[in-house]
Amino acid sequence: MHMADALLSPAVGGGFLAASGGALAYSARRLKEEGDDRKIPLMGVLGAFVFAAQMINFTIPGTGSSGHLGGGMLLAMLLGPFAGLLTMASVLIVQALIFADGGLLALGANIWNMGVYPCFVGWAIYRGLAGKNPGYRRLAAAAVIAVMVAVELGAASVAVETVLSGKSDLPFGQFSALMVGIHLPIALVEGMITIFVVKFIHDIRPEIVQATLGVDPRAFEGGTKSLRPVALGFLAAALVVGGIVAWFASTRPDGLEWSILRVTGTEELRGEDQAGGLKGALSKLQGETALLAGYRLPGTENQEKAGAHEGKDEEGSPGPIHVSGGTSLSGIVGSLIVLLLVSCTALVLVKLRGPRAGSRPPGDAGAAPGSSGGRSSP
Amino acid sequence: MSLVDAGRLDRHAYLDSPLHRMDPRAKVLATLVFIVTVVSFDKYTVSPLLPYLAFPLVLAILGAVPPGLLIRRFAVASPFIVIVGIFNPLLDRTPLLSFGGVIITGGWVSFASILLRGLLCVTAGIVLIATTSVPRIAEALGALRVPRALVVQLLLLYRYLFVLIDEGGRMRRARTLRAEGRKTSIRQAAGMLSSLLLRTIDRSEAVWRAMQARGFEGELRTGRSLRWRPADTLFLLLVTVGCLSLRCTSLTNWIGGWALKG
Secondary structure, rough: OOOOOHOOOHHHHHHHHHHHHHHHHHHHOOOOOOOOOOHHHHHHHHHHHHHHHHHEEEOOOOOOOEEOOOOOHHHHHHHHHHHHHHHHHHHHHHHHHOOOOOOOOOHHHHHHHHHHHHHHHHHHHHHHHHHOOOOHHHHHHHHHHHHHHHHHHHHHHHHHHHHHHHOOOOHHHHHHHHHHHHHHHHHHHHHHHHHHHHHHHHHOOOHHHHHHHOOOOHHHHHOOOOOOHHHHHHHHHHHHHHHHHHHHHHOOHHHHHHHHHHOOOOOOOOHHHOOOOOHHHHHHHHHHHHHOOOOOOOOOHHHHHOOOOHHHHHHHHHOOOOOOOOOOOOHHHHHHHHHHHHHHHHHHHHHHHHHHHHHHHOHHHHHHHOOOOOOOOO | OHHHHHHHHHOOOOOOOOHHHOOOHHHHHHHHHHHHHHHHHOOOHHHHHHHHHHHHHHHHHHOOHHHHHHHHHHHHHHHHHHHHOOOHHHOOOOOOEEEOOEEEEHHHHHHHHHHHHHHHHHHHHHHHHHOOOOOHHHHHHHHHOOHHHEEEEEEEEEEEEEHHHHHHHHHHHHHHHHHHOOOOOHHHHHHHHHHHHHHHHHHHHHHHHHHHOOOOOOOOOOOOOOOOOOOHHHHHHHHEEEEHHHOOOOOHHHHHHHHHHO
């Protein structure tokens, strides 16, 4: 989800450069105050590790496509927020330069999206939720929540930057919903792999986990506890949040557009202004340009108008925009996408469980309490 | 992402050409000026952007950058802007131009503009990195008041970048030899990543001890200093004036009008 130069305006690109520059300067100062020389080579090689980690692909269950570790949160967990941000920034600079991911002007936005969110927001959430001496499950839950929040903030932030720049016609509400939706499984996978890595390292070299995470290694004893309840908890939470967003989007289709309109002026939301007036332009825009807006597909508006009742007062009345006839088609498409998402996550869970039976020590199956009993004993 | 291309790009930075010899500060600033100018155009701009293609093209030739590399890197970088941009033709259907009955909507024009911007920015960035090594760019950033900690971090990351990429590659090859054709599950990948991470952490310990032995005190000395020559001033001035004058005038229209008249 690297932001690209081509989608930015100078003001947005420059603004994020300044913001990220400030965060970096602050982090550099704090790092100097910490005065831990040992961290400097560790930061260097961990930055390189993020690139090496991209050589190790894995299949994302249910999709057939492959993914790799993003690493922002892992860096923050191992290095702390300030060193983590500097390391992530150096990774993004090298990606922009040598790998043409993102761009020079987009660097500020990318450091913000993929550095500041995981290292500051994600890290604070992780630390707050994990508390002192967390058990394995609590640590895992805290890490996964932190990763998910950070990834989703970054994804939504891409939508904000794109819409503020005004190069794309995508309306903010739909674009951000799309980005957040797409990144939901990505965030879950990133969270799981981050916590698996922490767990593996703990099993081999507990002192590293202790030193870097400030965790009592005893927390992991008998720590082959199943993560399934944790994963299921997230799935449920994600679906609830998704449902609330969907409900908001369907009942107040203009809410998000209104907010962005107030922020940026009418520039970004060009529509064919026939009905005249802001509201007219808006409802027009809603009908003509929305991608699944209020669950309508572009084009359904016209068929609807032919025999419709509600379409008419939409143009004139200042009341809330009603969701009508076209809902059915886009409702079906929306449901299909939701179904797809759900089955993907289900498959993730199946895959997560699958290899465990064979690869863990025999005591494992008995030791995991509270799992729903579906697991076959080895 | 293609690591082979990345390695080629990196090796290319150590060749020699007039552009390679420029002060890295001049090249970084000129690239930024170029990108900001290109990006500052209105979203429906296509033809006034075309003359800007001359900059990366000329500089690529001066820097002996193979054109295939430019195109391939743009192809690698383009999917995201294509995915975002492709919605413009779907969303913005205002007719803007018409060519003998074929109506071109605003959406297609702005999509073309996005692609063109992408091409310009990506090629400009590649010309920069193909003629300036990462350590030189880091030095330039340091001279341009980027925090020292970030510069040191960039230098260290770069020093171990290809070492660790090779290590990741060896690990992948080892896995392929043992389990060709079988999918890597998330758990298996996590195991591989963990042992890679452990080796990385061990390496950092060794690096730290070696650095201590050599008297490291928070600063990497590169042994080279930046030297700003009159040619660098001239280069930066040329690029800036070129970009701004193209921004303020409409060269493409003039040429078009002149061609129609003549």
